[in-house]
Amino acid sequence: xxxxxxxxxxxxxxxxxxxxxxxxxxxxxxxxxxxxxxxxxxxxxxxxxxxxxxxxxxxxxxxxxxxxxxxxxxxxxxxxxxxxxxxxxxxxxxxxxxxxxxxxxxxxxxxxxx
Amino acid sequence: xxxxxxxxxxxxxxxxxxxxxxxxxxxxxxxxxxxxxxxxxxxxxxxxxxxxxxxxxxxxxxxxxxxxxxxxxxxxxxxxxxxxxxxxxxxxxxxxxxxxxxxxxxxxxxxxxxxxxxxxxxxxxxxxxxxxxxxxxxxxxxxxxxxxxxxxxxxxxxxxxxxxxxxxxxxxxxxxxxxxxxxxxxxxxxxxxxxxxxxxxxxxxxxxxxxxxxxxxxxxxxxxxxxxxxxxxxxxxxxxxxxxxxxxxxxxxxxxxxxxxxxxxxxxxxxxxxxxxxxxxxxxxxxxxxxxxxxxxxxxxxxxxxxxxxxxxxxxxxxxxxxxxxxxxxxxxxxxxxxxxxxxxxxxxxxxxxxxxxxxxxxxxxxxxxxxxxxxxxxxxxxxxxxxxxxxxxxxxxxxxxxxxxxxxxxxxxxxxxxxxxxxxxxxxxxxxxxxxxxxxxxxxxxxxxxxxxxxxxxxxxxxxxxxxxxxxxxxxxxxxxxxxxxxxxxxxxxxxxxxxxxxxxxxxxxxxxxxxxxxxxxxxxxxxxxxxxxxxxxxxxxxxxxxxxxxxxxxxxxxxxxxxxxxxxxxxxx
Numbered sequence: 001x002x003x004x005x006x007x008x009x010x011x012x013x014x015x016x017x018x019x020x021x022x023x024x025x026x027x028x029x030x031x032x033x034x035x036x037x038x039x040x041x042x043x044x045x046x047x048x049x050x051x052x053x054x055x056x057x058x059x060x061x062x063x064x065x066x067x068x069x070x071x072x073x074x075x076x077x078x079x080x081x082x083x084x085x086x087x088x089x090x091x092x093x094x095x096x097x098x099x100x101x102x103x104x105x106x107x108x109x110x111x112x113x114x
Numbered sequence: 115x116x117x118x119x120x121x122x123x124x125x126x127x128x129x130x131x132x133x134x135x136x137x138x139x140x141x142x143x144x145x146x147x148x149x150x151x152x153x154x155x156x157x158x159x160x161x162x163x164x165x166x167x168x169x170x171x172x173x174x175x176x177x178x179x180x181x182x183x184x185x186x187x188x189x190x191x192x193x194x195x196x197x198x199x200x201x202x203x204x205x206x207x208x209x210x211x212x213x214x215x216x217x218x219x220x221x222x223x224x225x226x227x228x229x230x231x232x233x234x235x236x237x238x239x240x241x242x243x244x245x246x247x248x249x250x251x252x253x254x255x256x257x258x259x260x261x262x263x264x265x266x267x268x269x270x271x272x273x274x275x276x277x278x279x280x281x282x283x284x285x286x287x288x289x290x291x292x293x294x295x296x297x298x299x300x301x302x303x304x305x306x307x308x309x310x311x312x313x314x315x316x317x318x319x320x321x322x323x324x325x326x327x328x329x330x331x332x333x334x335x336x337x338x339x340x341x342x343x344x345x346x347x348x349x350x351x352x353x354x355x356x357x358x359x360x361x362x363x364x365x366x367x368x369x370x371x372x373x374x375x376x377x378x379x380x381x382x383x384x385x386x387x388x389x390x391x392x393x394x395x396x397x398x399x400x401x402x403x404x405x406x407x408x409x410x411x412x413x414x415x416x417x418x419x420x421x422x423x424x425x426x427x428x429x430x431x432x433x434x435x436x437x438x439x440x441x442x443x444x445x446x447x448x449x450x451x452x453x454x455x456x457x458x459x460x461x462x463x464x465x466x467x468x469x470x471x472x473x474x475x476x477x478x479x480x481x482x483x484x485x486x487x488x489x490x491x492x493x494x495x496x497x498x499x500x501x502x503x504x505x506x507x508x509x510x511x512x513x514x515x516x517x518x519x520x521x522x523x524x525x526x527x528x529x530x531x532x533x534x535x536x537x538x539x540x541x542x543x544x545x546x547x548x549x550x551x552x553x554x555x556x557x558x559x560x561x562x563x564x565x566x567x568x569x570x571x572x573x574x575x576x577x578x579x580x581x582x583x584x585x586x587x588x589x590x591x592x593x594x595x596x597x598x599x600x601x602x603x604x605x606x607x608x609x610x611x612x613x614x615x616x617x618x619x620x621x622x623x624x625x626x627x628x629x630x631x632x633x634x635x636x637x638x639x640x641x642x643x644x645x646x647x648x649x650x651x652x653x654x655x656x657x658x659x660x661x662x663x664x665x666x667x668x669x670x671x672x673x674x675x676x677x678x679x680x681x682x683x684x685x686x687x688x689x
Contacts (some may be wrong), residue, residue, distance in 0.1 A: 009222070012225075013133065014245065016133070016136055016137055016140065017133070017136050020132070020136060023132070024129060024133060024136075026130045027129045027132055028129035030128075030587040031127055031128045031129050032129075035127075053171050056171055056200070057126060057127055057169075057171055057199055058200075059125075060127065060130060060198075061127045061129050061130050063221045063222040064129070064130050064133055064221055064222045064223060073408060
């Protein structure tokens with residue numbers, strides 16, 4: 001589980017957020033759905049710049065939340081957006097959604113503890 | 115206590131924003147949040163936070179644009195902006211700095227580093243605020259100081275206003291704020307119609323340098339107006355400055371006493387660079403050297419008021435300069451120096467242009483403006499070309515005494531060191547009717563007194579003054595004899611009587627000398643134009659009546675009014 005969601009980071013976040021830790025987790029989940037949605041829309045519109053920006057922001061959130069694999073996928077998407085090469089995007093997006101589904105499960109079980 | 119630091123967080127990702135807001139809030143800071151750039155600048159405008167944590171990429175308005183606008187709104191105040199970024203390319207980081215960013219914070223956030231950065235930026239912010247505060251304070255102080263200087267200058271200009279720097283025989287060059295460089299230029303007509311000129315240079319700059327100028331000018335003007343001599347004025351100025359100025363503050367000065375009637379100049383130089391007497395005819399250049407310590411250093415008992423005397427002819431000119439002239443620097447920090455000045459003298463063809471040529475040489479040399487040069491040129495012109503300057507009185511003269519007589523006898527010890535003329539003149543000018551003739555009275559009194567003292571009491575031969583060499587010898591001899599004077603007297607008898615509508619003043623001057631052959635003297639002087647002849651001729655021209663006792667030991671002059679004599683000199687007659 002640790003390669004998807006860094007437990008050390010979770011412990012730190014929990015320490016920082018105290019009672020609001022569950023709210024942070026909820027916020028991250030709903031925000032991530034919106035970001036994945038935005039990535040899909042950018043691809044549909046073949047808008048490389050929008051894709052780059054969305055991937056960049058999402059990468060930052062994932063970094064903060066301790067989701068290194070998802071952050072890495074975002075980073076690759078960002079790079080493709082920058083290069084203007086959208087061909088490999090659908091495959092990467094599918095991987096990202098899969099990774100996020102996993103993380104969601106992990107977070108929700110984390111969430112259960114509160 | 116200062117209010118807690120207020121920090122605006124602009125971040126579009128809700129989870130990041132929430133996390134950051136919590137971290138910052140837990141450090142004890144007040145937190146404001148915005149979800150995009152536009153929101154950030156609106157919150158900034160309303161709440162004026164002290165610092166901004168700014169995400170670079172945000173919808174609606176990105177962090178770069180928001181940073182630029184916030185910096186613009188902040189003006190001179192430092193509002194540190196820390197960019198929140200996972201940007202790694204140097205170009206993007208440079209873009210953050212371009213937009214006014216002060217630092218970066220990389221994602222994922224590290225609490226320790228974040229707090230250290232906030233503290234560092236807060237120190238910077240306070241430093242900037244202190245600098246601005248101090249700058250404004252200095253600006254206010256400076257404005258205050260300039261204002262005081264303006265007032266001081268205005269007061270000083272009023273004091274100096276009575277002067278005659280604008281006389282047609284004077285040209286001068288001086289910065290309008292020379293007073294605060296310690297430079298001082300004074301010129302005033304004497305009651306006799308001659309002129310005193312002083313160029314002074316106080317040590318130091320600013321107000322301390324200017325402060326001594328006021329009493330110096332007061333002494334200069336009031337004593338000159340009362341008819342005191344060069345030596346007496348110098349003594350008084352030295353004593354006054356010595357008394358009031360702190361040690362280390364003094365005034366280098368040259369003072370001139372120019373007599374248009376007797377065509378001589380007396381020069382005293384204490385500490386200023388050489389001035390020059392330049393002959394109009396031959397172009398000969400006589401340096402007027404400093405032979406004394408500056409004013410305000412020596413005790414009155416040690417002060418040396420000895421001066422040099424030079425005969426002058428129409429067209430001769432005197433040039434006095436402050437060390438600012440010689441110390442004028444060019445761009446290579448080289449000084450103008452005496453050699454260059456003398457070069458200008460040597461190259462000069464037309465004496466009238468000398469002053470302009472020096473001025474041109476100075477500005478050509480220095481390249482850019484540098485304004486602490488004081489330069490004054492005084493030339494001897496025919497007396498008739500000078501404006502008449504009426505004496506100024508503070509009382510109305512309504513209670514003037516009109517019918518009296520008085521006698522004085524001044525004996526050797528007094529004659530050595532005391533000048534009775536200002537006292538006699540003051541006495542006579544109590545009489546309102548005599549005021550219009552003040553300068554004539556003074557001139558006549560001065561002539562009669564110096565004749566009685568020099569030729570009568572001390573037995574000096576005026577024919578010595580025939581040429582320039584004899585002239586110098588005459589004054590050397592005068593000094594020696596005066597120092598060794600143990601007996602003799604000069605008597606004044608003043609008699610004032612009403613006469614019809616007006617009145618009459620008789621002045622009799624008598625001396626202890628052996629007398630002389632009056633008839634021969636009158637014959638000789640009526641035909642002579644040499645240096646010794648001018649004085650008596652003048653007396654005979656100015657007085658209404660003038661007669662010598664047959665033994666040559668006393669002379670009597672009379673003035674009547676309503677003035678029959680020289681009505682153009684009476685201000686009322688001009689109306």
